[in-house]
Amino acid sequence: MxxxxxxxxxxxxxxxxxxxxxxxxxxxxxxxxxxxxxxxxxxxxxxxxxxxxxxxxxxxxxxxxxxxxFDTSHNIPATITPPLIATSTAFIPTIEPATATPEPTATETATITPVIIVVTATTAPTTAPAFRSNAQLYANYLSTAPVQDGTYAEWVDKTNKYTMPNFAWGKANWVNHADLEGAFAVAWDSTNLYLGFKITDDIYNQPYAGGNIYNGDTVEILLDTNLLGDFYTSSLSADDYQLGISAGSKAGDIESGAYLFYPSNVAGKRSQVVISKQWESDTVYRIEAAIPWSLYGITPSAGMRLGFAVNVDDNDNVDSYKKMTMLSSAAGLSVFNPTTWGELVLVK
Incomplete structure (x- = not known):
């Protein structure tokens, strides 16, 4: 109970x-x-x-x-505050009323300027080689083509005049300026390269025509049409030209004419070269020539640089079949080494 x-x-x-x-x-x-x-x-x-x-x-x-x-061994305090017991409360989410999403408004934004990095080519820039040290000559542009009358008298004051003071061959055979001396003027236009020569020669002798004219009294024009392309090439190439011009004989039995010696694969007479001549005295003669640029296969332009030299050949021995002396506009000239030629600059 x-x-x-x-x-x-x-x-x-x-x-x-x-x-x-x-x-x-x-x-x-x-x-x-x-x-x-x-x-x-x-x-x-x-x-x-x-x-x-x-x-x-x-x-x-x-x-x-x-x-x-009644057991006091557990040291129960006199007053006991019951521990706070956490109670779970159901979570009731707060539901915000649905509102329309506003359209974004235009705001001021920073303007980004793109940085453009330009990549340059790794190849070294093309720099034109230095001028030939042995002869640097200039040809002025002629607005009116000169009259081909054998003398440069009417156009020499419009361009530059040079001498041929250098021995290219046969110095030992040369006696004095009366023996052989040469001067020339050079000019250009879009059609032709113009050259006028005044030669002093105490004994004029030209018994040859065609490919042998260099063995008599004659003039030569050396032209490198690709100077910058093979500036340091010491052998002849297809862009190097050696053109001989002869006044023919005084008696007229040997006609004047032009002959292309090099390139050898296209060697031959060049009738397109217009040649005129004058016998000023027994010891002085003049040659005037108009050489078409088409012969060289190039189109001229102001500032164009060309390998260039002019020579005069002398043969005073009427019984000999070879020249005795050759004077040149270029010092240390070798016909077979274009790096020894001078340089011509077209000026306009």
Whole structure:
């Protein structure tokens, strides 16, 4: 029997057996007793820490529940504040009312200027070689083509005049300026290269024509049409030209003419070269020539640089079949080595 049952039995016993109670008194007593029992029961059910009062067993040892209640070995503080127990609360999301997404408005933005990196070629820039040191000559442009009359008198003041003071061959055979001396003028236009010569020669001798004219008294024009392309090439190539011009004989039995010696694969007479001549005296003669640029296969332009030299051949021995002396505009000239030629610049 538990404690509540015992109290109920006690209450009932008191109510029934009390001799001092009347009928109504008995009812009142019974009601109060019942209320007291209920209070005691409620108090028993709400003991601290959830412990309940139990009876002592037969050996007088307190029940483990009561022992725990009064045991001070656990150092339970006098006042215990129950720990705060977190309770889960259902999360109710806050729902924002749907609103229209505004269109983005134009804002001022920074202007980015692209940086352009220019990659240059890794090859070295083409630099024109230095001028030939042995002769640097200039040909002026003629707006009016000169009259071919054997003399440069009417156009020499419009261009430049040069001499041929250098020995290219036969210095030992040369006596003095009366023996052999030469001067020339050079000019150009879009059609021709113009040359005018004044030669002093005490004995004029030209018994040859065609490919043998160089063995008599004659003039030669050397031209390298690709000077910058083979500036350091010391052998003749297809762009190197050797042209001989002869005044023919004084008697007229051998006509004047031009002969291309080199390139040798196209060697031969060049009738397109216009030649005129004058016998100024027994020891002075003049030659004027208009050489078409087409003979050289090039189109002239202002500033064009050409390998260039002019020579005069002399043969005073009428019984000999070879020249005795050759004078040149270029110092140290070798006909077969273009790097020893001079240079001509077209000026406009």
């Amino acid at each position: 538990n404690l509540a049952t015992k109290y109920m039995a006690l209450s009932y016993s008191v109510t029934m057996d009390s001799p001092y109670s009347g009928g109504s008194m008995k009812k009142t007593t019974t009601l109060l007793s019942s209320l007291l029992i209920c209070v005691l029961l409620l108090s028993a059910c709400n003991l601290p820490f959830g412990y309940t009062l139990t009876r002592v067993d037969e050996q007088g040892t307190p029940n483990a529940t009561l022992t725990a209640l």
